[in-house]
Amino acid sequence: xxxxxIAFAPLLIALGGERLSRVAEETELAVRPRTTxxxxxxxxxxxxxxxxxxxxxxxxVFFAVARTDTFLTLDNARAILDxxxxxxxxxxxxxxxxxxxxxDLSVGFVVGFAAAAGVGAMAFNGWPVWAAVALSLxxxxxxxxxxxxxxxxxxxxxxxxxxxxxxxxxxxxxxxTRTSIFxxxxxxxxxxxxxxxxxxxxxxxxxAVVVLLFLLILRGTVFGRHASSIGDNxxxxxxxGVPVARVRVVVFVLAGLAAGLAxxxxxxxxGSYYPNLGTGYLLPAYAAAFLGLSLGSGLRFNVLGxxxxxxxxxxxTTGLTMMNQPSWVAALVQGIVxxxxxxxxxxxxxxxxxx
Numbered sequence: 001x002x003x004x005x006i007a008f009a010p011l012l013i014a015l016g017g018e019r020l021s022r023v024a025e026e027t028e029l030a031v032r033p034r035t036t037x038x039x040x041x042x043x044x045x046x047x048x049x050x051x052x053x054x055x056x057x058x059x060x061v062f063f064a065v066a067r068t069d070t071f072l073t074l075d076n077a078r079a080i081l082d083x084x085x086x087x088x089x090x091x092x093x094x095x096x097x098x099x100x101x102x103x104d105l106s107v108g109f110v111v112g113f114a115a116a117a118g119v120g121a122m123a124f125n126g127w128p129v130w131a132a133v134a135l136s137l138x139x140x141x142x143x144x145x146x147x148x149x150x151x152x153x154x155x156x157x158x159x160x161x162x163x164x165x166x167x168x169x170x171x172x173x174x175x176x177t178r179t180s181i182f183x184x185x186x187x188x189x190x191x192x193x194x195x196x197x198x199x200x201x202x203x204x205x206x207x208a209v210v211v212l213l214f215l216l217i218l219r220g221t222v223f224g225r226h227a228s229s230i231g232d233n234x235x236x237x238x239x240x241g242v243p244v245a246r247v248r249v250v251v252f253v254l255a256g257l258a259a260g261l262a263x264x265x266x267x268x269x270x271g272s273y274y275p276n277l278g279t280g281y282l283l284p285a286y287a288a289a290f291l292g293l294s295l296g297s298g299l300r301f302n303v304l305g306x307x308x309x310x311x312x313x314x315x316x317t318t319g320l321t322m323m324n325q326p327s328w329v330a331a332l333v334q335g336i337v338x339x340x341x342x343x344x345x346x347x348x349x350x351x352x353x354x355x
Contacts, residue, residue: 051344052294052305056312063319070322074199081204082193084314086265088207090281091288091306092214093258096251098289098301099218101231102151102158104252106143106166107259107285111278113169114139114263116176119273122189123182129189137260143169144256148249174275182273192268203265210258215303217254227251228300283331284313287338293345313337 064072090107097104118136121127127135143165150161195202218224226247229237238244262281267273291312292305316337317330 050295052291052308052312056308056315059312059315059319063315063322066319067322071319076318078199078201078204080311080314080318081207082201083318084310085201085203085207086262086269087281087284087288087314088307088310089210089258089262089265090285091310092210092303093255093262094285095289095292095301095303095306096214096218096227096258097158097255099231100227100248100251101234102248102251104147104162104255105159105282106147106162106169107255107262108279108282109166109169109173110140110143110256110259111263111266111281112276113143113173114260115267115273115277116173116182118263119182119185119267120176122186123184123273129186132189133264136263137257140256140258140260140263141253142256143259144253145249147256148252151252152245152248170276177273177275181275183271185267185271189268190271192264203269206261206265210261211303211307214254218303223247223250231301283338284310284334287334287341288313290338290341290345294341299345 060072070076090111094104094107114136117139118132121135122129122132146165147158147162150156150165151158154161156164191202193201193203197205218227226237226242229240229242230244230247234244259278263278266277270277288309289301289306291309292302292307293299295302295305295308313334316333320329320333
């Protein structure tokens with residue numbers, strides 16, 4: 001028996017090796033789809049997290065190829081930074097309001113109101129430039145205070161409250177201006193738009209400073225953490241001792257101040273005031289803010305994302321202009337971008353929640 005067992009030993013080893021190799025092959029086949037699936041999920045996560053940056057780079061490449069001689073130049077880059085400065089300031093203010101889970105639909109009207117007040121004070125009353133700028137900021141801040149009080153203390157939904165305040169601001173603007181165009185602005189006021197620091201336009205620098213200031217407030221202070229907690233869960237924030245009403249009022253005031261500063265930037269560039277000059281900024285500001293949600297993995301409104309969203313919209317608008325497209329195409333693209341951004345965010349949130 002021992003001799004037979006020894007004789008069959010090579011056959012048993014061969015059969016055992018074949019079985020082991022078959023088990024190894026089956027294990028490899030089972031692991032390979034899982035590994036492939038993980039890599040696909042990882043690639044999807046990277047694409048979702050950096051989709052805004054990829055879209056921005058894609059737009060640059062597209063228009064650089066379409067307009068090789070004119071688009072990819074330093075002069076055009078400076079022009080885009082200068083042209084988007086007003087929208088950057090407004091989008092940052094809107095982002096702060098969105099962080100606390102509210103909306104401000106009055107920003108466009110407040111820009112017009114603040115512009116009429118500041119330019120009118122210079123043109124008709126001979127106010128100095130610094131006083132006119134301070135007046136524009138004060139008008140924006142007061143409008144923001146009215147929004148904050150209506151939302152935080154009177155408990156009016158922000159959609160309704162800010163739309164009503166915006167309507168009042170538009171009415172007061174028309175009462176002041178009577179649909180007139182104000183000119184005769186002092187040259188020193190126009191220097192805000194014309195002056196450069198080195199080779200960079202002053203308005204672009206002002207917009208960048210506002211971005212950094214709001215970034216510091218919202219990301220580096222206790223106030224910013226309180227604002228984020230209110231946006232996540234107002235009831236839990238109240239139980240945790242966060243002064244919810246006060247934080248909401250301050251955020252709306254900051255958005256109003258941003259609108260007042262935007263009024264200064266736009267009128268200094270135009271060299272005059274004209275009726276309803278701020279209403280066209282509302283949709284692009286919110287489009288940029290919602291585009292900013294796609295930057296990073298947290299699905300949170302953030303200042304840097306809004307800034308990059310404004311630059312994307314400005315790049316697309318400038319590129320379409322260079323391609324001799326009619327002006328309505330830019331507005332159409334902004335609307336499509338807003339819908340696509342919100343739809344993408346809804347899909348990502350549904351995937352996160354597993355619904």
